[in-house]
């Protein structure tokens with residue numbers, strides 16, 4: 001028997017400390033929360049995806065009365081990007097969320113498990129680590145590579 005451990009490294013930034021490109025991507029994710037359709041959860045999520053070549057694609061959570069039919073902001077943006085720019089690799093994703101009338105969340109909001117799995121395959125297609133930026137009012141959490149959010153991830 002051999003016991004092992006996995007260490008996850010990430011960086012916490014103040015929003016104003018971010019390099020300009022990441023600052024813009026976070027701003028795009030925050031703006032994308034405005035397009036969320038979240039009448040059930042009142043949790044408005046925005047995602048902004050940066051593609052190779054500089055294109056930014058945004059998405060937001062889209063809920064439905066048949067709850068399983070809804071889609072997270074991350075997958076809305078990622079699948080739109082793959083459908084419209086199939087040859088472009090994804091370089092980065094920023095995620096932000098607002099909750100009801102309280103404004104943006106204090107803490108960064110990480111993606112759900114399904115979105116982590118999708119991000120894993122997106123990174124696999126891109127062939128290099130994704131830059132992942134999770135916005136919160138307290139800090140922006142930066143993770144380099146989906147392994148930081150999905151260690152021992154499923155891969156075919």
Ligand SMILES: [Zn+2]
Pocket residue numbers: 072073074075111112113114115116
């Ligand atoms: Zn999700």
